[in-house]
Amino acid sequence: MTDTVTIQVNVRWAPQGGLFVWGARGNGGICDASDLRDWLFAWHEPSFYGTFIDIVESLNIEGLLLPALDALDYLCAPAAVQHQRLDFSRELRELIALAPHVKEALTQGRFMPDFAKWKAGELGWKLQLPEHAAAWSAAPVAQQWLDTLIPAWTHADGVMRQSLEQLERSFPLLQRGRDAADLWMDEEDWLVSIGWQSDGTPFRTCLKLEEPQQPGGAWPLRVVLQDRGDKESLHEVLPSDVGGWSADGADAWHDGPAPGSEALPDAWREHLGRAARDAEKWRRMLPWLAEGETGLRNELSESEAWDLLAKGSLRLMEAGYSVFLPAWWERIRKWRPRLKAKIKSSVGSGPQSMFGLNQLMQFDWKIALGDIELTEDEFRDLLEQNRKLVQIRGQWVQLDPVHLAQLQQVMNQVQKKQGLSMRDVLELHLLGSSEGEEERDFHRSLQMEVELNEQLQQLVDQLNHAQRPPMMEPPDSFRGTLRPYQVEGISWLMFLRNCGFGGCLADDMGLGKTIQMITYLLLLREQRLQETGRTEAASGEAPPSLLVCPTSVLGNWQKELQRFAPDLRVYLHYGPSRAKGDRFAAACSGYDLVLTTYTLSHLDESELSSIEWEAICLDEAQNIKNAYTKQAASIRKLTGQHRIALTGTPIENRLTELWSIFDFLNPGYLGSLRDFSHRYVSVIERTQDQELIAKVQRLIRPFLLRRVKKDPSIQLDLPDKNEYKTYVSLTAEQATLYENFIRDMFERLDKLSTMERRGLILTALTRLKQICNHPSLLGKDAVNAPWQQRSNKVERLLEMVQELRQEGDKCLIFTQFVETGRLLQRIFEEELGVTPPFLHGGVSKQDRDRMIDTFQDEAAGGEAHSGIFLLSLKAGGTGLNLTAANHVFHFDRWWNPAVENQATDRAFRIGQTRHVQVHKFVTLGTLEERIDEMIDKKLGLSQQIVGTGEQWITELSTEDLKDLFALRSEWVEG
Numbered sequence: 001m002t003d004t005v006t007i008q009v010n011v012r013w014a015p016q017g018g019l020f021v022w023g024a025r026g027n028g029g030i031c032d033a034s035d036l037r038d039w040l041f042a043w044h045e046p047s048f049y050g051t052f053i054d055i056v057e058s059l060n061i062e063g064l065l066l067p068a069l070d071a072l073d074y075l076c077a078p079a080a081v082q083h084q085r086l087d088f089s090r091e092l093r094e095l096i097a098l099a100p101h102v103k104e105a106l107t108q109g110r111f112m113p114d115f116a117k118w119k120a121g122e123l124g125w126k127l128q129l130p131e132h133a134a135a136w137s138a139a140p141v142a143q144q145w146l147d148t149l150i151p152a153w154t155h156a157d158g159v160m161r162q163s164l165e166q167l168e169r170s171f172p173l174l175q176r177g178r179d180a181a182d183l184w185m186d187e188e189d190w191l192v193s194i195g196w197q198s199d200g201t202p203f204r205t206c207l208k209l210e211e212p213q214q215p216g217g218a219w220p221l222r223v224v225l226q227d228r229g230d231k232e233s234l235h236e237v238l239p240s241d242v243g244g245w246s247a248d249g250a251d252a253w254h255d256g257p258a259p260g261s262e263a264l265p266d267a268w269r270e271h272l273g274r275a276a277r278d279a280e281k282w283r284r285m286l287p288w289l290a291e292g293e294t295g296l297r298n299e300l301s302e303s304e305a306w307d308l309l310a311k312g313s314l315r316l317m318e319a320g321y322s323v324f325l326p327a328w329w330e331r332i333r334k335w336r337p338r339l340k341a342k343i344k345s346s347v348g349s350g351p352q353s354m355f356g357l358n359q360l361m362q363f364d365w366k367i368a369l370g371d372i373e374l375t376e377d378e379f380r381d382l383l384e385q386n387r388k389l390v391q392i393r394g395q396w397v398q399l400d401p402v403h404l405a406q407l408q409q410v411m412n413q414v415q416k417k418q419g420l421s422m423r424d425v426l427e428l429h430l431l432g433s434s435e436g437e438e439e440r441d442f443h444r445s446l447q448m449e450v451e452l453n454e455q456l457q458q459l460v461d462q463l464n465h466a467q468r469p470p471m472m473e474p475p476d477s478f479r480g481t482l483r484p485y486q487v488e489g490i491s492w493l494m495f496l497r498n499c500g501f502g503g504c505l506a507d508d509m510g511l512g513k514t515i516q517m518i519t520y521l522l523l524l525r526e527q528r529l530q531e532t533g534r535t536e537a538a539s540g541e542a543p544p545s546l547l548v549c550p551t552s553v554l555g556n557w558q559k560e561l562q563r564f565a566p567d568l569r570v571y572l573h574y575g576p577s578r579a580k581g582d583r584f585a586a587a588c589s590g591y592d593l594v595l596t597t598y599t600l601s602h603l604d605e606s607e608l609s610s611i612e613w614e615a616i617c618l619d620e621a622q623n624i625k626n627a628y629t630k631q632a633a634s635i636r637k638l639t640g641q642h643r644i645a646l647t648g649t650p651i652e653n654r655l656t657e658l659w660s661i662f663d664f665l666n667p668g669y670l671g672s673l674r675d676f677s678h679r680y681v682s683v684i685e686r687t688q689d690q691e692l693i694a695k696v697q698r699l700i701r702p703f704l705l706r707r708v709k710k711d712p713s714i715q716l717d718l719p720d721k722n723e724y725k726t727y728v729s730l731t732a733e734q735a736t737l738y739e740n741f742i743r744d745m746f747e748r749l750d751k752l753s754t755m756e757r758r759g760l761i762l763t764a765l766t767r768l769k770q771i772c773n774h775p776s777l778l779g780k781d782a783v784n785a786p787w788q789q790r791s792n793k794v795e796r797l798l799e800m801v802q803e804l805r806q807e808g809d810k811c812l813i814f815t816q817f818v819e820t821g822r823l824l825q826r827i828f829e830e831e832l833g834v835t836p837p838f839l840h841g842g843v844s845k846q847d848r849d850r851m852i853d854t855f856q857d858e859a860a861g862g863e864a865h866s867g868i869f870l871l872s873l874k875a876g877g878t879g880l881n882l883t884a885a886n887h888v889f890h891f892d893r894w895w896n897p898a899v900e901n902q903a904t905d906r907a908f909r910i911g912q913t914r915h916v917q918v919h920k921f922v923t924l925g926t927l928e929e930r931i932d933e934m935i936d937k938k939l940g941l942s943q944q945i946v947g948t949g950e951q952w953i954t955e956l957s958t959e960d961l962k963d964l965f966a967l968r969s970e971w972v973e974g
Helices: 033-040 068-076 090-108 115-119 131-137 140-156 158-170 187-194 266-285 302-318 327-332 376-385 401-417 422-431 454-463 484-499 513-531 551-564 583-588 598-603 630-636 655-665 673-687 690-703 732-749 754-773 792-806 818-832 845-856 897-904 927-937 951-955 958-965
Strands: 007-014 018-024 054-058 061-067 086-088 111-113 125-127 203-209 219-227 234-237 338-343 363-369 372-375 389-392 395-398 448-451 503-505 545-549 570-572 593-597 616-618 643-646 721-728 811-815 868-872 887-890 916-923
Touching (some): 007 033, 007 054, 018 033, 033 061, 061 068, 068 090, 090 131, 090 140, 131 140, 203 266, 219 302, 266 302, 302 389, 327 395, 372 376, 503 655, 513 551, 513 643, 551 570, 593 598, 732 958, 754 792, 754 927, 754 951, 792 916, 811 818
Parallel strands (some): 007 086, 338 448, 570 593, 887 916
Antiparallel strands (some): 018 061, 054 061, 338 363, 363 372, 389 395
8 A cells, every 4th residue: 555655764873783774754653664665675676675674673663674785785776666755864865875886996996994993993994985975975874884884895705805805914014003093194194104005205214223332321323214225225314303304305414424324315305304204203102212392312321222122113113114223132132031940969869769749959040141141149239230231241131120020029939938849840841931821830921940960860861761760670479571661661660659759651552551560569569578577467567559440440450460469468448348437447457459449439538548558559540530520539639658540541632631640640740720721721722732732741751651552662572462351340230130040040950851951051151141241131122221330341341442442443342142232333323423333144245345345444434434343253253354453352252262263363364464452351250250260271171172162061060050150249349
């Protein structure tokens, strides 16, 4: 319907960032925004006839919002209806008239730096418009529109954006010298200064400072006119002459050229007004250079010369002027006074056991200024002179008051501490200069160094692995053979112990961290026996060591200790019947080692913290990676003479985990977690700053020993194939299922015929092995059942696979059961984000070949390239070449060495370039452990009988079966 009333169409700038258009009726009422949109955009195709135009509310008025770019398009070609009377306001008419000129300037690239914006501290551009259009652009609404439009157009037009970015790079002075708004007299002067417009002046006006002729004398100051065509041609005049130069250059030269400069060219005289204007700017920028009403000073005092060197010259150069300074200034201006703490020769000359991170070091101060070293007395003499520039031993040096105050602050704070601690000395030596970093401690805001004496230098070299520590021979009580790198490992641990430092043994999985720790414990026992005259009773009076490990490896530790150190007296603090309260200390008495788990470290915190341990060792130390957990907090409260962490995970990659482990090893060494995160973690995670990463690596290197299998010195010493047994315990749920099953089985066993009996025993073997794998495998929907915390075997496999994948290794995992393979496939998908291939009897030949080719192909991507290959023992045990893997897991046992070896040989065969590690899982207290022992010890059974598979088990008597199947409850999780 046609509205016969004339609608006044108004416009203003909206806070939403666009033109706000609304209509008003003659009686003052507001026009319906939908109707207005239909009238204004009835023929505007780009907005789909107004469909894309938003209706908004501004200052309680409903209207239309036109973004800057859309407004330009519309204003250049308004498309309103003819049948409705619309009266555009003056502001809107001016915008419509301005728009075509704006679009033309934008499309043709007619723009220039905006002087008004620059004076306001912004970097912006304005359009070069015709004079009449420029008047329209001065209106407030037009100016706000253009301010938004130009960046929007630049963003939308890639060519213009690149053009502006190139201009900003070509005119760097646009980004600099944003001084007071009245510094430049007019816009043209500013455009010349930044280089946008050419300057017809044949010279540049420069300022020159010279050093005094006599010590302590004044510093001469001159004005230099530099030929634009020949930078080597300089014309020097006294600054006081500049003030006498009139704009037309009539009084150009008072006393002739300055000594050593050329006569002023006649062609320059008419341009000397430019030099006078430049000098006037200098006076306004640096008022203390002024002399009289119009001139500049001829000379400066020492303090004023330092102000010009250190600050004033930078302001002038940022404004586009050249300043000639003494040649030595560029060299010394970056010098910062450095404190040197020279450790006295007596420190470190005693036995190594005197060390520790908190020990205070006695030292003498030295202050270095460039190549010059001052004693503390010489430095304090300079402070009393209160000079900023001084010649020392023929060299000029600057004494910045800020830096001097920092030096005094540091010296005073160190004096309060009565010296530097070993931690301070070590950190300063490892990191060197700390200049530029945020202040975390008293020496963070300036350069500070330590000068070590010979004994400490040797200690630091050993900590940094530049020198080998004294080698320790394994004791006779060790039942095994150590490889050379393992001997170095235990020697390193003993060296750290003697120095009072904790250490992290972070060797790759499979390099023998466990036996290195066992040897270390035996060495402690030997030392204790020697000190007490080799009497076991006297030795038992000393506190034991404590080893904390995950529940899943507790049995593994017991087995390894029994194997390699049978003389070591081990107490297991675990299970529902463990000693509590006052009984705990008595229970531990007389033992060399107490074994417990991370879970109990928190639950039994009061018991474990009641003893000062001989040593505290954390196996799989990444379990305390979260510093805020109660478990990690409880472990940090433990006290002991030495702290050790074992982990195969490359912890350098996760800095907060690194802090947590190191705060256990050497409390306070890396500062608080907040400070460490502020100084390193947040910056490294945001920018991957390689210098900061290198600093962290230097800090941790003394207390972390990591050897990798790829190291040639390690590989040459390893056999081609290593076999390991991984012992795990049952969870309470598994134990209940296990006992119920064997009870039901034995109730039925003697009632069956011979064939039925054999069938039941074989079925029992299958079921019991599945229970040992995971309790959900007895259900109908094992693949989708909850799996966390229900099987230590699964948890341990997941930990080991995560570790080897971090090392870039690949693995094969063999199982007899398809259900187990599918369960593991789901677990890896949930925990690691990959779906490993699973080869079993139901896989077609085409899919089988694809799985193998993908796994073998190092360049393969996608989910299949997970580094994990699941295989059923029968389908994948023979005939395959899987040399991409260097780890083989036998998740459940076939108890036929020949079959297991054939499966292992999928990876250990011709074409394998890395050493293969074979891991066999054994569930403690179950038939898995009993049969494993029978195979190892061959208890009355020949290799041929055992090698026939599992049929021999069905021929055992019921009593023998009960002995074989019986669950030993001491290995059940409490």
